[in-house]
Amino acid sequence: MKRPILLHPDPRLKKTADAVSDLSDELRRLADDMLETMYDAPGIGLAAPQVGVLTRLIVLDCVKEEGEAPRPLIMFNPEVLASSDELNTYEEGCLSIPEQFADVTRPAEVEVRWIDRDGKERVEGMDGLWATCVQHEIDHLDGKLFIDYLKPLKRQLITRKMQKLKRERARV
Ligand code: NI
Numbered sequence: 435m436k437r438p439i440l441l442h443p444d445p446r447l448k449k450t451a452d453a454v455s456d457l458s459d460e461l462r463r464l465a466d467d468m469l470e471t472m473y474d475a476p477g478i479g480l481a482a483p484q485v486g487v488l489t490r491l492i493v494l495d496c497v498k499e500e501g502e503a504p505r506p507l508i509m510f511n512p513e514v515l516a517s518s519d520e521l522n523t524y525e526e527g528c529l530s531i532p533e534q535f536a537d538v539t540r541p542a543e544v545e546v547r548w549i550d551r552d553g554k555e556r557v558e559g560m561d562g563l564w565a566t567c568v569q570h571e572i573d574h575l576d577g578k579l580f581i582d583y584l585k586p587l588k589r590q591l592i593t594r595k596m597q598k599l600k601r602e603r604a605r606v
Pocket of ligand 1: 528530570
């Protein structure tokens with residue numbers, strides 16, 4: 435089942451999400467719903483706070499090549515264990531900030547630990563778009579958006595555009 439995605443600015447996008455202690459069927463259902471919502475958007479990552487749930491859960495699939503098999507990842511309590519000194523800059527966007535994009539620089543490689551859908555602990559190194567995406571989504575769990583990396587003026591400009599967009603959508 436698809437879930438509505440919250441749009442910035444929204445106080446729920448600025449909160450720190452709670453760790454998962456018990457992997458329930460309800461949480462698995464939430465994860466499946468989030469993947470469906472993400473693919474439908476379409477997007478390459480989604481964090482639970484973006485659907486209004488303040489739980490440490492993210493989903494992603496950064497496979498972009500046409501014809502390549504999808505690789506949906508469900509990550510409970512994701513955590514960056516180590517980051518490379520080498521940096522990478524990508525033009526980022528966010529499903530909670532539609533149609534706004536900006537360059538963000540982050541570590542090029544990260545080692546990430548998480549609990550998967552079956553409750554198993556996993557550790558994996560990620561690079562390229564996967565590294566950027568997983569860091570962007572984990573930021574959401576700490577109430578941080580990609581625009582928080584931008585200069586204040588640029589951030590304010592995007593926020594004003596978003597306020598306008600939300601007003602327009604509310605009128606429909
Ligand atoms: Ni985002």
